[in-house]
Amino acid sequence: MTAADIRDEGPASGVVLRFVAGTVEVAGLPAQTVGLPAGCVWDERSACLRAPACRYAEVVLALRAMKIPYLDEARRYDTLATPALAHREPRPYQTAALAAWKAANFRGVVVLPTGAGKTLVAHMAIDDRQRSTLVVTPTLDLVRQWHDGLRATFATKIGIVGGGDYEVHPLTVTTYDSAYLHMEHLGCRFGLVVFDECHHLPGESYALGARFCLAPFRLGLTATPERTDGRDPILDELIGPIVYRKDIVELAGEYLSSYETVRVSVDLSTEERAEYECERSIYRQFLAESGISMAGPRGFSDFIIRSSRTEEGQRAFAAYRRQREIAFTAPAKLDYVERLLHQHRADRTIVFTQDNATVYLLSRKFLIPAITHHTRVSERSAILQGFIQGDYAAIATSKVLNEGVDIPEANVAIVMSGSGSVREHVQRLGRILRKGEDKRAVLYELVTGGTSESMTSMRRRDHVAYR
């Protein structure tokens, strides 16, 4: 009996599994049925048992264990028509990662540093399972990159959902945002789901996308699974446990480029220093008078709420922004960037900033391309292609190139400003670490001395990669 044969049979034919809007309906069993997984409950509205789609495999296993025959209309994924046509020789740690994932029943997270070749692990997993696969990525840049990589390996048409495209094929790439929007329709069509940069997944909405999907096989890829909000254990439920892990220092030299990090402290001029101190004192005084501790978990949101209530508060908020702006875009930093761009004019440099305004400032001042979330996909692709070919020696960006995007030619990073996030800082370093012949990468971190940025810098360097 084929899927087409069983599609039109109603619930009267016995036990039937159906995928409905991110859930699995189990029709034909009484409400009191025992032995089904805990998440499978009676739904009065449609008079059937219902489970979140992510429980599909457990429901099937339970029915099999109870020897209850069923028609499976829920599963609508296929076996891939062709295996991978191109095979790259995996490195030993990639083979070990795949073996660990297989040993964990094809569910789990592989943690490898940027540039270590997580994508190849996913290609090997797809080839091993031979099931329709959905790859979920955080950005459209990565959608494009996965699309090209899968097409090269599997020599078949690759679907894209997101950024205005909606084309579904047995191998499809999408973004976390699109997965959240569309998984209630698409969640039955894939047997394997790959969550790239899976530390994004535990967010409330994105997690729902994973729950709406019935794929029994799940692979998560990340360099940095830990989250500051402590929600990373949810990855266990949505994908599986961490099954394999290697850090940057374990692979640097042999599999990643060797690198150095240079911290450069610049000074404010006398006038800038006076303005910085003045603005900072206004902001600090408001915090003290309001009893707000910015170190606390709710510090910043308390500050936003309370500063909006009075004129003094609004002035304090403006002061907060100005003192940050002075530290982040100190003219001495811009001068230093100019010097570095000249020094590395034969290299490929990525300048990272904390905000888009600074990206456009750098782009206008130094006449280098900018990539932000406003940059359209076609222009991003052209810029990255130009960068790879050497038409551009430098690009400026804020956060959109922090993770994932594969630019092996990049060998210099200049962090002009950033957050205190360790993950962000490690990811930025990772952008220049892909192995190349005789390649030595260097990351410059520009910090305005005697400002709060010094503390921010200390926080983000709290990682083995910067010791």
Next chain:
Amino acid sequence: MLTADLVHVRRRGDRLQVVPLADAERPRARELAASALALVHAHVGLPRGALLQAWAEVAVAPSETRLARALFKLALDTCEFDEGAAIDPVELRREIFTRSASLRRSGVGEFARTDLLQEIARSRGVDVDALEEALYADLPTAHILRKADLPSPDGLLTTYELAQHQAVLLRAVRLHARVFCASAAGYRALFRKLKFHRLLYTIEKLGRETGYAIDIDGPFSLFEQTTKYGLKLALALPALLGCDTWDLTADLRWGKDRRPLRYHLRGGATTPEDESAVAPTDEIAALLSDLRRQESPWQASPADAILDLPGIGACVPDLEFVHRETGQRVYLEVLGFWSRAAVWKRIEMVEAGLPQSIVFAVSKHLRVSEEVLGDDTPAALYVYARTLHGRAVLDRVEAVAGRPTPNRK
């Protein structure tokens, strides 16, 4: 639509209330609305960035900031922007940045930014300022405000008051409503809107009263209190406001900590009924037109009835077919591609003894077979591919009319 930070609410225990504009506040609110509208009007033809900058400079007391921002947001929602660049910015950037990279690579001395821009400006026949302006003319802040469909200040305040409730419902996980309409048209407008948004609902007649109780949510809410359906619930609110009397209770997840709160709202038909929702949909209008071309003893017209089976639920047919000679009635409810669960609910109603004859039109995308309903019931499924065909509907109307209903057995 407003975001949660622009809603003026207060918490009372486990309840959330929208704080309405007090009579004393209304004149000032009208002034703020007028300022926002005037500012937008004055910026037609100018960049978005200039409008946002001008608004940032409008002096507003801290206590009025949220109201002012909300009114400005709603005024901004009426605007149409587009790129105003005479020079293609993407192409200009490509030229400037490749030449700049080449210059920097070859240059031993200082990078001559001004010289390069002057040279490119000359070759394009513009001055350097125009070149600099065009460089990022496609950024949202550089987009030109072309048109604004601005309401009056009072109209903006009305929009604001509805938007406050809608913004609260964005955080709703489910909604319970009781509705009372003098005519079936009001109910039909409401249920059509719910179907349109693919929300799941159960409806029950309210005892001896004339209204209905409706529970609205989505399939996944059985497992997790998700606000995924919040936008659809918010968009369905205007249809609810069209009922003669109504009240609703929404379960919310509010704030960053997603605190469970309840929200109550009640009202009469203070809002004009949404005519577009009451009028037949394009799909049904096309079917009616097709039916009129068919030779048939059945006369079709929009239905007024609500078919109700106590304890099981109710459905709201779209059309009724009256036999010209016998006066017999058959109903048609178009379920389209709304919800498979809704189809099973209808089947359950038929099997439980729905006393009327009825045809349910269901898109083939819902993957339901017409055979699900047997020949011994006064109901039929019509599974259609893309378009509802009058002849096919009439065939099924004829078929179900010949079958006994529970009343006629």
